[in-house]
Amino acid sequence: MKLYSERFSIPVFRRNLFAVAAFSLCAGQALAMEPFKVKDIRVEGIQRTEAGTVFSYLPVRVGETFTDEKSVAAIKSLYATGFFKDVRIEVDGDVLVVLVEERPAIASVEFSGIKEFDKEMLTKALKEIGLGESRIFDKALVDRAEQELKRQYLSRGLYGVQITSTVTPIERNRVTVNFAVEEGDIAHIKQINFVGNKAFSDGELFDQLNLTTPGWFTWYTKADQYSKQKLAGDIETLKSFYLNRGYIEAQIESTQVSITHDKKDIFITININEGEKYTVSDIKIEGQMFGREAEFNSLLTLKKGDVYSGEKLTASTAKISERMGNFGYAFANVNANPQINREKKEVALTILLDPGKRVYVRRINLAGNTKTRDEVIRREFRQFEDSWYDGTKIRLSRDRVDRLGYFKEVNIETPEVPGSTDQVDVNMSVVEKPTGNLMLGAGFSSSEKLTLTGSIQQANAFGTGNTIGLDVNTSKRNRTIALSQTDPYFTTDGVSRSYELFYRTTRPAETYTYDYRVLTSGGSVKFGVPFSELDTVFFGIGAEHTSVQTFAPPIISPQKWIDFVRDNGTADAGGAGEAAVTSFPLTAAWQRDGRDSAIAPNKGRYQRTNLELSAVGTLRYYRAVYQDQYFLPITRTMTLALNGEADYGRGYGGKKYPIFKNFYAGGIGSVRGYEGSSLGVGTSVDSVTGESLGGSTRLIANAELQFPFPGSGNDRTLRWFTFFDAGNVFAEGQKIRAT
Structure with missing residues (x-):
């Protein structure tokens, strides 16, 4: 084989190097070769790369003719893979020889000195951009990662950070990449200054910002750490603050951020041009309104004579757009056109309504x-x-x-x-989210002996929307076996059906001096009929059999339980006896649920009332329950939750209200801060044992201020709250009073 120049031919070595073509072109010459038919292709220098991979990028196959153009194309194609740092093509007779030098592989990526970030998170992030274990090493990616890591530190106020990347070659053509970090101290905002503000004081403007100077809680909120993104958000907040108070032409002209030489303190100066305060001289709607002019005008929250407010104007256009969406015009354009009169300091607003196509x-x-x-x-x-x-x-x-x-x-x-x-x-x-609740427990005490408890509640059983529950409790005080099932769509119209079967035994709190037993078994079926999107009416019937047993000294039973046994069964002079009663309670209830969520509501109202009436059987009684909850969003993340409940029960037809139907208060779910079922005054507390017997009347009031749990993100189910609870129970005939 001979290698030819443009003007004359020169015999050369049998093995010719064609990779010099690029150099020759730069030097003003073009080395030419006679095309030849390739009988074989040989790849040299590969260690990890498969020969087939190299063949797939070559523009020539065995049996085809090799030319200058294909030589250049082959070199470019192999370089473009990123696998090789050197590529040469030589010819040995009729054999095409491809010589490559592979780029090293990354054996590991390591970090040292990092405290601000999670190392595993950084390793994963770098791997996503191609800088990870077993990847091909690319110095440009290392430089890029170093700069991005530094940018992240700067965004967290660590302006003194120093990052050094080191690439260390190791055996088998591999390298280790290490990022050594000196984080330095966090720079805090020392001072925020306002220039040009006349209508509002520095303090009023300062209260609008998320950024702040160091305070009691900034160690946690990190609001005293500067970031460009936070400042940009605060600038928009200031603009909105002025715009909502009539300053339609207010501008934030500039911001200056300076840092001290030791990179520990930051000073921010915000220059404001307030302009004039404007009032609304007129506001009208124009466009296609389908004869609903009065309806759309009623949606305007900004009125003639009001101080201009960008927030109210946006709310008005949003309401109009939303109303158009209710008619099928999802892409309606609602835009406000202001006309400013600087002499009178007034602005006239024309809201242009273009419904577009119905969707x-x-x-x-x-x-x-x-x-x-x-x-x-x-x-x-x-x-x-x-x-x-x-x-x-x-x-x-x-x-x-x-x-x-x-x-x-x-x-x-x-x-x-x-x-x-x-x-x-x-x-x-x-x-x-998990909708099932499985609880298993075991315990032992000298009074209750071995206690086994367990319950299964599944609110979305097998993804069907049905609720099933099994509750088992073997403690000495409360023994329960209860099975329940609810089908929220018993009919396709949304009528629900609920079943419950139960067997319960109740005894007093742990003591050696007094005792009584209440055994109740029965079942019920209830139906719920939706009457509107928010309202549901429930009705049902149940059957209950209750047996009450009291004891004589030395074991004492509360007098009210003894009285119940004497009224409905037999008891001796000491108070020992037993009574068995039956009832077939009818229930009717109403529920209105206007909350935005059943799990963690942020706004809305929930009301329910329930009436239980026993007109058939041994007992004659009625009991009514009313609950009202209200959720008010204070901020985007903070909610005020109010709850009130009033419960009332009475006997009729010459029968007393059954004591085992009493209401109780105290503990979680009623009045927090007290032991469970411990509240009661006067006749609702046994004079001998001191045990709370509950009452036929109960009043409860709760107030909660809920705010998100730190680090929970958008998960509203995990919240902190501070609360104020009040309530008590009162026996039948007892006057309701504050205690």
Whole structure:
């Protein structure tokens, strides 16, 4: 084989190097070769790379003709793989020889000196960009990772950070990559200054910012650590603050951030041009309103004569857009056009309404429900496929699914259908949460001996939406076997059905001096009929058999239990006796649930009332329960929860109210801070034993301020709260009074 230049031929070595073609071109010459037919291809220098991989990138195969153009293309193609740091092509007779030098592989990526970040998280993040164990080493990626890591430290206020990356070659053409970090001290915001503000004081503006100077809790909130993103958010907050108070032309002209030489203190200066305060001279709506002008005008929260407020204007246009969405106009354009009169310091607003095309829902898609069946979610939807888009029904569907209590998160989106101008899909995504509760326990005490407890509650059994429960308790004080089942969609119209079978034995608290026994067995069936999206009426019937046993000294029974036995059975002079009673209670209840979530509500109201009446059997009584809950969002993450409950029971037809139907208070679920079922005054407490006997009347009031648990993110089920509880129980005939 001979290698030819442009002008003359020169005999050369039998093995010719064609990789010098690029150099020759740069030097102003082009070395040419006579094309030849390739009889074989040989690859040299590979260690980890398969020969077949190299062959796949070559533009020539055995039996084909090799040319200058294919030589250049082959070198470029192999370089582009990133596997090699040197590529040469030589010819040995009719054999094409490809010589490569592989890039080293990364044996490990290590970190030292890192405290601010989790090392495993960093290792995973670097691997996603190609810098990880067993990957091909690329110095550019190391430099990029070093800069990104430094940027992350700066965002956390560590301006003195020093990062050094070291690449160490090891055997078998491998390298180890180490990032050595000196984090330094965190830089804190020493001072925030405002320049140009006249209408509002520095303190008022300072209260609007998330960034702050060091304080009592900034060690936890880290609000005194500067970041560019936080400052940008605070600038937008200041703009909104001025805009909502009439300063429609207010501008944040500039911000200056300076850091001390030791990189420990940061000073921020914010320059403000407030402009003038404007009032609304007129506000009107123009566009296609389908004869609903009065309805749309009633949605305006910003009125003529008001101080201009960007927040109120946005709320007004949002309400109009939302109302248009209820009519099927999902893509309605509602824009406000301000006309400013600087002399009078007034602004006239014209809201332009363009409904666009009426939209209908093509398909409802569900995602995230790996356990819950689709039908359990779909039957809660009030927006249907192939129907006009209705924003209210879509929001109601989301709330109904959230109120099921099966999901930690429920999100809904309505993207446009590609290629269509009048269709959307409704995409609901959920994050399931455990809906089952399994409790097993065992204990031993000198009074109660061996105690075994267990319960299973499954609110979404097998993903069907049905609730089943089994409760077993073998303690000396409370022995229970109860089986329950609820089908929320017993009929396709949403009528629910609940069964319960139970066997319960109750004894007093642990003591050697007094005792009594209450044994109740029975069952019930209840139905729930929805009358509106929020209201459900329940009705049912039950059958109960109760046996009460009291004792004579030296074991003493509370006098009220002895009185009940004497009224309904037999008891001797010492108080020992037994009574057995039956009842067939009828129940009627009403429930209104307007909460946005059944698990962790943030807003809305929940009300329920229940009436139980026993008109057949040994007993004659009625008991009524009313509960009212109200949830008020104080901030985006903080909620005020109020709860009140009033319970009342009485006997009739010459019968006394049965003591075993008494209400109790104290402990979790009623009045926290007291022992369970311990509250009571006067005749609701036994004069001999001091035991609370409950009462036929109960009043409870609770107030909670709920706020998210640190580190829980968007999980609303985990919250801190501070509470104030009050309540008590009162015996039949006892005057209700504060104690």
